[in-house]
Amino acid sequence: xxxxxxFRIVLSIIIIIILPSIGLPYILPPSQILQFMTxxxxxxxxxxxxxxxTIKDLNQEKEKVFGxxxxxKTPDLYRSEIAGQPGKRLIVxxxxxxxxxxxxxxxxxxxxxxxxxxxxxxxxxxxxxxERLTEVGINLDKVSLTRFEGRIAYMIGEKKEGSPxxxxxxxxxxxxxxEYGDFLFHFSDYRELTEETWxxxxxxxxxxxxxxxxxxIKDIKVNPPIDLSIFDIPLIRAQFSNN
Numbered sequence: 001x002x003x004x005x006x007f008r009i010v011l012s013i014i015i016i017i018i019l020p021s022i023g024l025p026y027i028l029p030p031s032q033i034l035q036f037m038t039x040x041x042x043x044x045x046x047x048x049x050x051x052x053x054t055i056k057d058l059n060q061e062k063e064k065v066f067g068x069x070x071x072x073k074t075p076d077l078y079r080s081e082i083a084g085q086p087g088k089r090l091i092v093x094x095x096x097x098x099x100x101x102x103x104x105x106x107x108x109x110x111x112x113x114x115x116x117x118x119x120x121x122x123x124x125x126x127x128x129x130x131e132r133l134t135e136v137g138i139n140l141d142k143v144s145l146t147r148f149e150g151r152i153a154y155m156i157g158e159k160k161e162g163s164p165x166x167x168x169x170x171x172x173x174x175x176x177x178x179e180y181g182d183f184l185f186h187f188s189d190y191r192e193l194t195e196e197t198w199x200x201x202x203x204x205x206x207x208x209x210x211x212x213x214x215x216x217i218k219d220i221k222v223n224p225p226i227d228l229s230i231f232d233i234p235l236i237r238a239q240f241s242n243n
Contacts, residue, residue, distance in 0.1 A: 027154070030156045036173040038125075041123055045123055053213060069082075087240070094232070096112070138157040143155065153169055155167050175187050185204070
């Protein structure tokens with residue numbers, strides 16, 4: 001009887017140890033999640049995108065729709081312009097600085113993290129990306145599982161509504177939602193560009209709960225040659241400063 005009692009005690013201890021691990025799924029740390037995510041875009045060094053852009057006002061009463069050409073180069077070069085009319089709407093980002101020109105007038109020229117969402121989708125150094133996420137306020141000590149549009153996703157950051165966070169698909173390791181400051185970016189309609197390389201054909205940018213911009217890709221070229229002078233902010237600023 002003593003042997004049976006001892007066996008039951010040992011069995012009970014084993015069950016107590018095993019049950020929590022069965023009930024609680026293992027959650028990867030942020031650094032590993034970002035390593036898997038950046039691998040999805042490892043082959044994307046440059047991009048040329050032709051997209052339809054819809055811009056709405058905060059009251060959702062008016063909207064503009066136009067064709068736009070986007071140029072991207074890893075790690076942090078970006079340019080968007082209305083095809084054939086760069087002076088009408090031109091946005092250039094280089095490192096941490098953004099220049100915005102509307103109707104040939106410089107409207108914005110200073111440090112900015114507004115376009116960080118675009119650089120999630122290029123080849124990146126995971127450690128550098130972790131630093132950038134910290135800079136926009138994401139708490140990298142907080143990681144949890146959540147559901148988003150029927151998918152299970154890793155949530156990096158606080159669960160509290162409005163807190164900076166990044167949602168990454170648990171199985172595919174593709175970014176689904178990025179939120180910081182007053183900005184929220186929703187990535188969807190992922191399509192395969194090349195073998196094991198995917199890109200979202202729809203990006204929706206919201207602010208304070210209202211959709212501000214919607215981007216739908218019509219054509220995309222991976223790793224085309226790009227002239228770096230198109231990202232030269234001092235050069236571009238000089239072209240428009242006399243207007």
